[in-house]
Amino acid sequence: MRKPVVMCAVALVVSACGSSSTSPSAISVTSISPNSGTSIGGTKVTVSGSNFAAGVTVAIGGTAATDVAVSSPNTLTATTGAHASGVADVVVATPTGQRGSLGGAYTYVAPQQVPNTPPTIMAIVVQGTVGPREPPQFASLDETVTVTATVSDAETPVSQLAFAWTSDSGGSFTGTGAQVKWTAPHTLAGTPKTVGLTLTVTEHYQTTDGSGLPVTRDNTATQSTGVRVHDSVKEVGDLAVDFLVGFSKQLDPAFVVRNFSDSCGGKADEKSDVQKNNDQNTVNSYTIGNPATTVGFIGKAGCPFRGVFGDACSQVPVEWHSTAKATGVSGVAKGTDQVAAILENDQWRLCASDFNGDPTQSDLSRLLTRRYR
Numbered sequence: 022m023r024k025p026v027v028m029c030a031v032a033l034v035v036s037a038c039g040s041s042s043t044s045p046s047a048i049s050v051t052s053i054s055p056n057s058g059t060s061i062g063g064t065k066v067t068v069s070g071s072n073f074a075a076g077v078t079v080a081i082g083g084t085a086a087t088d089v090a091v092s093s094p095n096t097l098t099a100t101t102g103a104h105a106s107g108v109a110d111v112v113v114a115t116p117t118g119q120r121g122s123l124g125g126a127y128t129y130v131a132p133q134q135v136p137n138t139p140p141t142i143m144a145i146v147v148q149g150t151v152g153p154r155e156p157p158q159f160a161s162l163d164e165t166v167t168v169t170a171t172v173s174d175a176e177t178p179v180s181q182l183a184f185a186w187t188s189d190s191g192g193s194f195t196g197t198g199a200q201v202k203w204t205a206p207h208t209l210a211g212t213p214k215t216v217g218l219t220l221t222v223t224e225h226y227q228t229t230d231g232s233g234l235p236v237t238r239d240n241t242a243t244q245s246t247g248v249r250v251h252d253s254v255k256e257v258g259d260l261a262v263d264f265l266v267g268f269s270k271q272l273d274p275a276f277v278v279r280n281f282s283d284s285c286g287g288k289a290d291e292k293s294d295v296q297k298n299n300d301q302n303t304v305n306s307y308t309i310g311n312p313a314t315t316v317g318f319i320g321k322a323g324c325p326f327r328g329v330f331g332d333a334c335s336q337v338p339v340e341w342h343s344t345a346k347a348t349g350v351s352g353v354a355k356g357t358d359q360v361a362a363i364l365e366n367d368q369w370r371l372c373a374s375d376f377n378g379d380p381t382q383s384d385l386s387r388l389l390t391r392r393y394r
Contacts, residue, residue, distance in 0.1 A: 046072045048121035053081075053111050057128040060233030062103040066127070068113060073097050076116050081127050082109025105232035106131040131233025137240055140174040140182055140222040145246035147203070147218065152318030154332055156364065158246065160205040161253035161316055162212070169200045170220050170244075177224045189217040190250075205250050212252040213367065219245040249367055253333060256369045258312035261335035261360035264371060269307035269341065271299045282363060282370035285330065291374055302343045305351075310338030312360075324361045326377045331361030333369065339376070354378055 050070040058064030066086070068079060072094055079086040079099040086099035097113070106129045112122040149155040149166045160166045168186070172179055179199060186194045191206040203218060224240040260280050267277035274295040281288035298304075314335040317323055323331030340355040356378025362371050 048072045048077070048113055048115065048119050050111055050113050050121045050123040050126070053123065053126050056126060057130055058101055060104055060106045060129040060131045061229065061235045062101045064101045066099055066101060068097050068099065068111060069095060070113060070121055070123075071095055072121075073113065074115070078114050080112045080114070082107075082129065084109075101127075101129075103235055104129045105234055129233065132229055134228055137224070137226050137228065137238075138175050139240035140172055140177075140224050140242040142220060142222060142242050142244040143171040143173065145170045145218065145220060145244060147246060147248050149318075151316060152320075152332070154320050154364075155318040158248055159364070159367075160203075160216075160248050160250050162205055162209060162250065163207050165202050165204045166248070167200065168194075168203050168218060168246075170222075172199055172222055172242075174222075174224055176226060183223040183225065185221045185223070187219045187221075189219070190214070192216070203248075205248075209250055209252070212250060213256070214250055215247040216250050217245045217247055219243060251364075251369070253316045253364075253369065254314045257316070257333045257360075257362045258314045258335050258337075260362060260369060260371050261312050261314070261337050261358075261374075262309055264360060264374065265309050265337060265339060265358055268295055268298065268374075269304055269309065271304055274299065278371075280371050282365050282372060284365065285361075285363060285370075285372035287361075287373040291371075294374075301346055303346060304341055304343045306342045308338075308340040312337045318364075324359050324375070326357075326359045326375055329359065329361045329373050329375060330363075331372050332364050333362045335360045335362065 048070065049072065050068060052069045054067050055064070073091045074094065075091055077089065077091060077097065079089050079097070081101055082104045084102040084104045086101055088100045089097060091097045108125045109127050109129060110122055110124045111126045112120055114120045146169050147158050147160070147166050149160060149164055151164065172182065174182060184198050186201055188203065190209060193204050195202045221241055221243045225237055226240065227235055228238055230236045264277060264280065274292045277295045278288055278292045281291055312335040314333060316333040318332045321330055322328040324334035337358045337360060339358045340353065342353055344351045356376055359375045359377060360371060361373045362369050
């Protein structure tokens with residue numbers, strides 16, 4: 022018996038008769054140029070092949086490339102990412118999962134590691150701003166001084182270095198960078214005392230590890246400087262009171278002026294005044310008040326009364342009750358004794374003593390109010 026023949030007479034029924042549509046063309050990768058580049062990434066490459074279209078991605082050694090741009094169905098450009106050194110496959114893929122690859126077509130090359138030298142700290146200078154005569158590397162308690170470091174680095178600008186300041190005895194820093202302010206502690210045992218200020222400078226720099234991958238590493242440099250911290254107000258005040266106590270007790274003149282400097286020119290005059298007081302008067306009683314001390318480091322006119330030279334000035338309330346040896350007449354001298362001091366070889370020393378009182382009160386007052394020259 023003859024088999025029936027089924028025929029498709031019109032195009033509308035072709036698909037029902039066993040025929041299929043054509044599948045999309047496959048992607049292929051044929052070359053990459055250049056075929057090597059740094060393992061840090063950033064190399065712009067051109068990939069050749071077929072059937073490239075917008076939306077494709079590129080991976081080299083499994084690391085996604087960036088800035089992929091399709092120039093034509095046969096060419097695209099991209100920028101490599103960071104990848105360990107070695108040979109890598111190049112893969113181009115579509116959003117729908119089609120892939121074309123070229124095995125071992127690209128080589129990541131680790132860059133040569135260049136030595137990076139640490140920063141160099143040449144100097145650290147501490148300078149107060151109280152007055153023009155204030156020496157460097159000096160501070161009084163509670164004083165704010167300027168700390169300046171001179172730093173250099175062969176690879177990194179100083180502005181990009183990290184600065185960390187510390188003190189071994191307290192106080193506080195304000196500001197950042199190579200120049201900061203440091204406020205000395207309010208109290209400090211054992212003054213005068215050397216306080217260490219330490220600077221650590223850190224350089225953050227980019228290099229590569231053993232695989233050629235980019236890493237950030239640090240170089241550091243550390244240096245310290247010493248600041249002589251004085252309790253200047255107390256030190257000068259104590260010297261002034263000690264002198265006035267010795268004067269009032271009519272002790273040996275050489276002992277009374279032992280804390281005077283030989284460089285001021287006033288020591289001999291003060292010794293002479295002490296001797297005259299011992300010879301001419303008997304001090305029956307005395308009162309010495311609390312000193313009010315200021316530190317100015319301004320030299321001339323360091324003390325307000327008579328513009329006496331000094332780096333610091335102590336104003337001490339005093340009162341003496343005395344009897345003149347020659348006449349037996351008693352008198353009272355009351356006022357303020359102004360004691361000037363200078364900082365000499367890291368030590369406060371006295372310069373002059375001037376009594377500011379009523380010179381008509383007694384012979385003692387006339388003696389004490391001799392104008393210091």
